[in-house]
Amino acid sequence: MVILLAGPATATLGSILDDTGLTPADIEMATAAAETLYARSGVKPGDSGSWENPETGAKGVVEVTGVDGAASCVSFRHLAEPASYPVRKFDMKRCKDAQNIWVLVPE
Numbered sequence: 001m002v003i004l005l006a007g008p009a010t011a012t013l014g015s016i017l018d019d020t021g022l023t024p025a026d027i028e029m030a031t032a033a034a035e036t037l038y039a040r041s042g043v044k045p046g047d048s049g050s051w052e053n054p055e056t057g058a059k060g061v062v063e064v065t066g067v068d069g070a071a072s073c074v075s076f077r078h079l080a081e082p083a084s085y086p087v088r089k090f091d092m093k094r095c096k097d098a099q100n101i102w103v104l105v106p107e
Contacts, residue, residue, distance in 0.1 A: 021085030
């Protein structure tokens with residue numbers, strides 16, 4: 001499953017990932033792993049991190065796939081392995097808005 005964000009950027013990560021087999025705690029861990037990458041200075045394509053939730057058995061890897069410094073945007077790919085579900089792939093992009101806050105944006 002590949003999820004590419006399209007349309008208004010008002011959707012939450014939780015609503016996008018509803019039918020993936022990931023629990024809210026798994027989604028929080030995946031989001032935190034991504035944030036440690038895109039929010040740091042000097043981030044570059046190929047940077048990666050991982051997460052694992054021992055309570056649910058889910059785990060995953062997130063990798064930076066692109067950086068647009070001029071637009072303050074970072075694209076990244078999640079490979080998530082929910083317990084009892086096949087591996088899921090999610091391509092996402094976050095950019096800083098006018099208030100300097102990272103938000104999900106259409107890919």
